[in-house]
Amino acid sequence: MSSVLFDVPGPQALRRQRRASAITIVVLVVLAALALFKLQTEGQLSGALWEPFVTPAYVQALLEAALTTLRVAVVAVVLSVLFGAVFAVGRLSDRAWLSWPSALVVEFFRAVPLLMMILAIYLVYGDGLGKFWSLVIGLVLYNGSVLAEVFRAGVNAVPRGQSEAAYALGLRKSQVMQLILLPQAVRIMLPAIISQSVVALKDTSLGYVIPYEELTSIGRQVSIEFGNILPVAIVLALMFIVANYSLSRLAVWLERRMGRSTQPASELDTGA
Amino acid sequence: MDTLWDSRQVVLAAFGQTLGLLVVAGLGALVLGTILGAFRVSAVPALRAVGTAYVTVFRNTPLLVVFLLIYYGLPELEVRPPQFWRATIALVLYTAAFICEAVRSGVNAVDSGQAEAARSIGMGFGQSLRLVVLPQAFRAVVPPLANVLIALAKNTSLVAGFGIADATFRMRGLINNNPGDVYVIFVGIALGYVLIVAVIAFIARGLERQLAVAR
Numbered sequence: 001m002s003s004v005l006f007d008v009p010g011p012q013a014l015r016r017q018r019r020a021s022a023i024t025i026v027v028l029v030v031l032a033a034l035a036l037f038k039l040q041t042e043g044q045l046s047g048a049l050w051e052p053f054v055t056p057a058y059v060q061a062l063l064e065a066a067l068t069t070l071r072v073a074v075v076a077v078v079l080s081v082l083f084g085a086v087f088a089v090g091r092l093s094d095r096a097w098l099s100w101p102s103a104l105v106v107e108f109f110r111a112v113p114l115l116m117m118i119l120a121i122y123l124v125y126g127d128g129l130g131k132f133w134s135l136v137i138g139l140v141l142y143n144g145s146v147l148a149e150v151f152r153a154g155v156n157a158v159p160r161g162q163s164e165a166a167y168a169l170g171l172r173k174s175q176v177m178q179l180i181l182l183p184q185a186v187r188i189m190l191p192a193i194i195s196q197s198v199v200a201l202k203d204t205s206l207g208y209v210i211p212y213e214e215l216t217s218i219g220r221q222v223s224i225e226f227g228n229i230l231p232v233a234i235v236l237a238l239m240f241i242v243a244n245y246s247l248s249r250l251a252v253w254l255e256r257r258m259g260r261s262t263q264p265a266s267e268l269d270t271g272a
Numbered sequence: 273m274d275t276l277w278d279s280r281q282v283v284l285a286a287f288g289q290t291l292g293l294l295v296v297a298g299l300g301a302l303v304l305g306t307i308l309g310a311f312r313v314s315a316v317p318a319l320r321a322v323g324t325a326y327v328t329v330f331r332n333t334p335l336l337v338v339f340l341l342i343y344y345g346l347p348e349l350e351v352r353p354p355q356f357w358r359a360t361i362a363l364v365l366y367t368a369a370f371i372c373e374a375v376r377s378g379v380n381a382v383d384s385g386q387a388e389a390a391r392s393i394g395m396g397f398g399q400s401l402r403l404v405v406l407p408q409a410f411r412a413v414v415p416p417l418a419n420v421l422i423a424l425a426k427n428t429s430l431v432a433g434f435g436i437a438d439a440t441f442r443m444r445g446l447i448n449n450n451p452g453d454v455y456v457i458f459v460g461i462a463l464g465y466v467l468i469v470a471v472i473a474f475i476a477r478g479l480e481r482q483l484a485v486a487r
Binding site: 005006007009013017020021022024025028038039042044108111112113114115116119120123124198202203204205206208209216219220223229230232233234236237240241243244245248 | 313315316317318319322328329331332333334335336337338340341344345348349350379387388391397400401405422426427428429430432433439440443444447448454458461462465466469470
């Protein structure tokens with residue numbers, strides 16, 4: 001493999017790399033053994049702590065919680081896309097009374113911690129909204145604002161000649177947006193929307209603070225009952241990793257399928 | 273309005289806590305993330321695999337689950353750092369994955385002709401890295417790094433769910449005690465976060481401009 005930093009290795013470099021690889025693997029094995037030893041001496045590997053994950057009643061509770069989490073994520077992502085589209089178009093508008101408030105909303109909700117939003121929504125409107133919608137609305141405000149910026153970037157990424165040609169044909173601005181820019185932008189943005197749904201799926205876990213009965217809250221309840229927070233956290237992490245990793249592979253696959261793209265979607269989301 | 277003014281000391285102390293977490297966890301994550309980033313662009317396949325595995329695990333796990341693992345999990349192993357440090361470790365482990373990706377994309381953003389040219393005039397690996405690649409990579413890394421630090425500033429709010437009195441924790445307390453002033457309290461605390469985010473963005477923009485070199 002060659003990259004910015006090095007050429008294709010010759011025989012000597014190859015030997016050196018093999019040696020370094022071997023050392024790395026030895027270090028990893030030693031670290032893993034130490035970790036297992038520590039878990040063993042603290043009794044974390046005893047069957048009693050892992051029992052809930054083979055007990056049908058608890059497995060079912062966890063799977064139901066996973067479904068709840070998925071439901072929150074799906075509703076939140078769908079509404080976020082709508083929210084994002086509305087505010088992106090608003091911000092791209094020529095009318096100042098439309099573009100200014102849109103920009104303000106988008107910038108505000110991107111800068112405020114999501115957990116704080118969810119807590120505030122729940123504390124103020126929780127009685128009327130219920131826990132599900134408090135969580136979903138918080139997620140929509142944040143992810144929708146991020147998506148609004150993604151959409152705006154997507155529309156701006158359509159080559160200028162496209163809109164100029166459309167104007168030259170006599171289309172109005174709204175027509176240019178609907179007929180020319182948005183259809184092309186959606187193609188560019190689809191992988192980014194999927195990447196953002198990874199973020200949304202992870203953020204459903206913030207329901208924990210309300211607490212809403214999604215995966216992490218149920219996991220916490222199980223861990224309090226069995227005194228097995230480490231096994232529970234490891235299982236939760238694995239469930240999230242499997243779901244999110246599949247989603248991001250899907251994004252990469254879509255990106256490849258749709259051909260060239262200027263910016264890998266996987267690098268659009270850098271936080272949260 | 274009075275509620276916020278009357279509790280200004282509590283609120284300021286809470287933002288002190290938030291900033292403390294941001295700075296300590298940010299420095300920790302920069303160190304760990306840079307090391308992992310170096311792994312990910314290294315010539316050694318096993319090191320690259322370590323970097324990739326770390327990023328895959330921590331980018332796909334919710335920060336809250338990392339908190340459960342570290343905050344409640346470490347004491348189970350008879351390792352008992354104080355609250356603040358357990359929260360910091362969780363934030364560092366999570367954020368390092370994103371810093372690693374930022375560093376990697378920065379190094380990859382350097383045109384490969386640059387390093388090839390450096391090698392062909394006889395520079396060794398260390399020289400080409402130090403004199404040619406890293407100065408350019410650093411410039412490309414500033415914007416994504418700023419985004420990661422902004423995300424970290426917001427992510428520190430998770431400690432509110434674990435009994436650490438940061439700004440979000442105090443917001444909940446103030447709203448519970450003064451239900452009549454929710455909007456003032458919410459907007460006040462939110463503006464505090466907006467200010468932190470704006471300062472990070474401002475510094476990043478300054479750095480970017482300073483590092484910008486006409487090519």
